[in-house]
Amino acid sequence: MTGLAVLFALLGAASNAAGTAFQRKAARRLTEGGGLRLIVRLARQPAWLIGIGGVIGAALFQALALANGPLSLVQPLFILELPFALMLAVPLLHRRLSRAAWQAVAGVVAGLGLVLLSAAPSGARSEAPMERWIPAVVVCLGAVAVAVAVARPGRPPLFRAAVLGAASAISNALTAALLKSAVGTLKSEGFAAFLGVWQTYGFALTGIAAVLLLENALQAGPLAASQPALTIGDATLSLVLGVTLFGETVRTGWWLLPELIGAALVLWGVLRLTRVVPHLADMAH
Numbered sequence: 138m139t140g141l142a143v144l145f146a147l148l149g150a151a152s153n154a155a156g157t158a159f160q161r162k163a164a165r166r167l168t169e170g171g172g173l174r175l176i177v178r179l180a181r182q183p184a185w186l187i188g189i190g191g192v193i194g195a196a197l198f199q200a201l202a203l204a205n206g207p208l209s210l211v212q213p214l215f216i217l218e219l220p221f222a223l224m225l226a227v228p229l230l231h232r233r234l235s236r237a238a239w240q241a242v243a244g245v246v247a248g249l250g251l252v253l254l255s256a257a258p259s260g261a262r263s264e265a266p267m268e269r270w271i272p273a274v275v276v277c278l279g280a281v282a283v284a285v286a287v288a289r290p291g292r293p294p295l296f297r298a299a300v301l302g303a304a305s306a307i308s309n310a311l312t313a314a315l316l317k318s319a320v321g322t323l324k325s326e327g328f329a330a331f332l333g334v335w336q337t338y339g340f341a342l343t344g345i346a347a348v349l350l351l352e353n354a355l356q357a358g359p360l361a362a363s364q365p366a367l368t369i370g371d372a373t374l375s376l377v378l379g380v381t382l383f384g385e386t387v388r389t390g391w392w393l394l395p396e397l398i399g400a401a402l403v404l405w406g407v408l409r410l411t412r413v414v415p416h417l418a419d420m421a422h
Contacts, residue, residue: 142206263321
């Protein structure tokens with residue numbers, strides 16, 4: 138089961154990478170607007186529609202992954218979306234990946250592997266009592282609301298992109314938690330029960346919010362500001378939600394040392410890669 142979860146998570150990360158690349162291409166063509174008006178304008182561009190197709194495919198793979206493994210294992214694997222996006226962009230642009238970029242990719246992969254092997258996330262539950270859901274939802278939605286309020290137009294682009302990227306990460310993590318619960322109901326009780334639980338409609342709403350926040354983060358400023366918050370924030374909060382909501386377990390004690398080393402490697406690799414991805418995107422236009 139864990140092997141299937143890893144496989145589907147990797148396929149989801151690759152699909153999301155392709156989707157994000159096309160969305161980025163569409164968002165870069167627009168220099169004004171935000172909110173729902175931005176989505177309406179983007180929907181007129183074929184590149185954005187292709188990107189949404191990639192995101193939908195990623196959601197399906199994510200659902201399959203969450204049905205077969207713990208949230209604290211599945212979501213961190215989506216960190217690989219950024220290396221996938223870079224490696225997809227390189228052949229399309231007829232470029233060669235630099236040695237420094239390959240080192241950064243290796244850092245992300247090695248760091249993530251070290252974190253997951255050290256933490257050894259485990260857990261088979263997909264349901265949580267309401268006394269756990271209520272504070273989790275309130276805190277996540279409250280944090281998103283604060284982020285949107287402080288990232289209003291007029292603030293510096295780097296700041297807006299980072300804050301909106303963090304808000305998208307929070308929405309993604311909450312969406313994954315709700316999706317895991319809903320898919321667990323589908324798996325155990327059938328489609329009618331799936332349509333009858335509030336988590337089904339919850340993940341649809343938070344998923345839409347995550348897409349909206351992502352579009353605004355990409356348009357607000359450089360990828361180097363939004364991507365670290367997106368990747369690291371989603372993985373970290375998903376691990377927290379997996380433990381607090383579903384009772385998943387990770388190793389602590391002296392295992393925290395290699396986990397922190399791995400996290401530092403991931404952060405270093407992501408920061409290095411964000412300096413390459415915008416450059417490649419610029420060359421595509």
